[in-house]
Amino acid sequence: MFDKGLLTLTDIKKTMRGLVGLYILQAFLIVGQAVSLGLVITHLWSGKPLKEQFIYIIGFIISFAGREGLQWWSNRWLDDYARVEAKKLRKTLLEKVFILGPELVQKQGTGHMVTLTLDGISEVEDYIQLTLSKMISMMIVPIVVLAMAFYLDWVSGVILFFIYPLIVLFMIILGYAAKAKADKQFVSFQRLSNHFIDSLRGIDTLKYFGLSKRYANSIYKTSERFRKTTMSVLRVAIL
Incomplete structure (x- = not known):
């Protein structure tokens, strides 16, 4: 876009x-x-x-x-x-x-x-x-x-003249669909990046209370959600 x-x-x-x-x-x-x-x-x-x-x-x-x-x-x-x-x-x-x-x-x-x-x-x-x-x-x-x-060849020109707008229309539709998914993905990416940085800053505290493994699972689940949404965006964008 x-x-x-x-x-x-x-x-x-x-x-x-x-x-x-x-x-x-x-x-x-x-x-x-x-x-x-x-x-x-x-x-x-x-x-x-x-x-x-x-x-x-x-x-x-x-x-x-x-x-x-x-x-x-x-x-x-x-x-x-x-x-x-x-x-x-x-x-x-x-x-x-x-x-x-x-x-x-x-x-x-x-x-x-x-x-x-x-x-x-x-x-x-x-x-x-x-x-x-x-x-x-x-x-x-x-x-x-x-x-x-x-x-x-005017016949070929006429064919291209009617095909070009369809190609452009298809690209516009895909662009808007990919943009909508990317906007949703941005929120997930922002949450994941903040989550990861906060975890690194508080890793000593998490270890002290024995919560490091639990938090590692939380980061893994968040990153997996981010990966799945990223793939859904790419499936639309590469069409």
Whole structure:
């Protein structure tokens, strides 16, 4: 799911404009790959000699290499951008924690704050990288492919024109279903992290009263519930 908070990041519009240009070029290279490969296969199937397909094979290789080069460039660009923004977010989070003090930690839970600061920011970094690349590519590549399909064969273009919305609708439904499950999972994860950190902090006291084994079983049951809910989210998300 797309979070509108991404639009508040520094230089996000400049980054998106650059990615749009890269993915437009990549879309035309994808079309070049498909056309070159299709011509080679159809010509060979019709009995034409392989040496006559040399120019199409070269075209396919150039398109493939160009596409991979642009993909590497865009990934590196997004890696650098996401890393810088993640550092800024982590700095802002730590500043707020120090300003608000123990009140915030007590309200959110020690385990939750530790997880949010360490793993949470790293996940935000991955989210920035993946969301921007996938969102922009899904907006541009299908349109270019559809336009080329209409140009080469209008019947195929019409079929794609009606199939594309169904694919998008299916992805939206799955996205909302996965988001609903993930929101429920977040509460369980927060409870588990707080439970675990509190257990570590009080392990000496638990041993003193002979309750360490009982508490270990409690942590095991909580983690098992978390594992099952995580798998239920993944079952929907990977469809």
